[in-house]
Amino acid sequence: MNIDAFRTEHDLLGDLPVPKNAYYGIQTLRALDNFKLSGVSLSEYPNFVSALAMVKLAAADANHELDCLPSEKHTAITKACQQLIDGKHHDQFVVDMIQGGAGTSTNMNANEVIANLGLESMGKEKGEYQFLHPNNDVNMAQSTNDAYPTAIRVGLLLGQNDLHLSLENLIQTLADKGEEFSGLLKMGRTQLQDAVPMTLGQEFHAFANNLREDLALLKKLGSDLFTPVNLGGTAIGTGINADPRYQGIAVERLAAISGHPITAATDLVEATSDMGSFVLFSGLLKRLMTKLSKISNDLRLLSSGPRTGINEINLPARQPGSSIMPGKVNPVIPEAVNQIAFEIIGHDLSVTMAAEAGQLQLNVMEPLIAWKMFDSVRLATRGMDMLRELCIEGITANETHCRELMENSIGIVTALNPYIGYENSSRIAKKALTTGCGVLELIREENLIDEELLADILKPEHMIAPRSVTKKTAKL
Template sequence: MSGSSNYRVEKDSMGEKLIPSDVYYGIQTLRATENFPISGLKPLPTYIDACLLIKKATAIANSQLNCIPQDIADAIVQAANEILQGQLRDQFVVDVYQAGAGTSHHMNVNEVLANRALEILGEEKGNYQRVSPNDNVNYGQSTNDVIPTAIRVGALLALEHNLYPALDNAIAIVKQKANQFQDIVRSGRTHMQDAVPIRLGENFRAWEQILTDHKIRISNAEKDLYSLGLGGSAVGTGLNTHPQYRHRVAELLGEFTGKPLAPAKHLMAAMQSMSPFVAVSSCLRNLAQDLVKISHDLRLMDSGPKTGLKEIQLPPVQPGSSIMPGKYNPVMAEMTSQVCFQVIGYDTAILFAAQAGQLELNVMMPLIAYNLIHSIEILGNTISALTTKCLAGITARGDRCQSYAEGSLALVTALNTHIGYLNAANVAKESLETGKSIREIVLSQGLMDENQLAKVLDLDKMSKIIDG
């Protein structure tokens, strides 16, 4: 391991390379950075954490099973803990788009842990005779079972710490707004045309139910992530692993994540099939499409202020124009739609990647890992931002809502059972042509008396949801 003071020499099966002496990654990582200068995107922090938790669990399990020396295992665990706590995070440098299956990122993790473990043991970085990235850090493992496990663990971490809290808060705020706006009547609209009156609060109550249902769907899909292929080694047979290893490591990872993780019934199946990731991603896509609809509704209801609906006021958070003074745009809702479009695109890429595996391996896992975890996190961040910067500050324009509800031609719908559909249609037509109110026309034609008409056109009664 000779070299100048600024470099060390490392060897692999392809030859030698000079590695900067201050870095903790090694020769295989360096080759990957040279081979894949693609996007500038580096592995997500949550994905790194997932890999570190796996390496920590495997080191403990292998030491307990007498597969690697205790002092080496302890050093690996200490190194993993240090990085989990924030140290050396800049050492994970391989582009997201990289060697199939994620070998490059996997070796990046192995090399950083090995070199930090060497320092802990009083050795120099690169002295892999004492601690080897392959023989010690990666004992009993393969990229082929580590990476699908890391995707599972990373997705679970992102859901638990990001998306679920964001959804819970959004649901609580929307429920609060539903109660606040329950007595405000507004005109319903279907086909972008006038419809019968509804309560503004019920709009928000519907959104509350929609978001609640999505959380349930995602929580159900999450359960497919609990079965781990870790221990399958290269192709699912468990070659070079202790018979108890898969059980011990799943138990440890379960303790680290707080999830009921367990070895899959068939390790090969868990390593080959990406269907759990497709299932979770499809739930994210489904949530995204409803969030787009909600964000569009918010923009429509806030449109104006003079020439639009302006039934609600979204809180202004920044100036809206570089040329038009006093303009404020629904930027949080706009941002929400953009993120959701991206998540829908990521889902399509995940689907294509999932079906692109061959025989014993899916080599498209780096794409799945990034897209799935990133989708969870940007959706969570978006919902959090939308909730705090938009939903929580919405106010209602009750006067505007009432005016639209009273002027809607769709009020004639309530007359159907009293004067018949055709008579009601003629009333609506005359009202539109003459500008006279529905009330005036019905009374002038003697279709109903004033007391009966007042009861039928009671907006408060018409907009209440009928219990069934």
């Protein structure tokens, strides 16, 4: 080992050589050695890193205002935090998302990086903590137990706009397809059997409206769930080691820094141990992804074939589909959305189990909750963008084929039932199944409805909505 490439740092357990150029310190290094688990580090979630810096900056502002933190240290911490908020040095957040210690390793990773960035701005060497200390200065009036969960909430708030925008864009694209296909008649299906006619536009409008419900819920509840924070509660919510005025100032500053209406939780002891907001938000994401997976299933079915399936729509060809079957193209984008959905549904179970595992005044499983929540938001956002850009926007319809399937379907007899009666409808349906003839062909053959009325019945606007029935020219 080249000793010149390292600096020595000391903690409760002794000394360790820390890479000289690293902004993190000894406690981060211990966590890096201990937790080689998911392979996913804090740096993979930029909003989380930025949120940690925002919490530390708000705390430093409050401590400075209360004359607990000298101006020189406050300036150094402010500069360091701003660099992180601006997206710099995120690679220094190296701790695994899964960790023991209820997030202490994450908190110390932030404290050490901020301290060393601050020391650098003060003209000092990394590790010269006598001038700016990770615990005494950066972590002043804080505990992991209030700084860490507050940062998780702020990080999720920072990701809300991207999540909402991806969902809004997907909804709009589905609605646009609904307009594009508004006059295209096809056969609706229930239980994978022919049902009654509809338009392809109605099918896509239904997709869009189905997701609008989730967008409204996410917008309404997302902010409400995460704006109350326990910052200022320190270890267990009692506020030990913090000035009585600290909480109010720190929370107000965090709201200003983050741009979100952050408020203080009404019961800090309760807020320190309860994970209910994460369970509810995770459930909303599970609901959204369950719907998206169902829509993806429908797209795969509607495009199936192309010669031996439903083949009512064409999905954009994204890549060759087989290493052995020439010409095969698979619905790879909806398939990927299905898998994203399964992952997020699994994340929801992990969040639920971790929330339940809390004991007394703390939930030590918060690292798992944080990882699964940030990963769910990232996967959902990316998945919706992918589905919109690489699939929905390029969908085309096989209009002639849709019409032929509808007119040859046994299900069309339901639309004619009010005009020819149930007995005739049942007989015609059975005969069509037995002979292979089309329903319309048999009705014309038996002259059950004159052509003028039949043409009127088969108009798209009459096939897809309620209307008054006249039987004056039907032969019951």
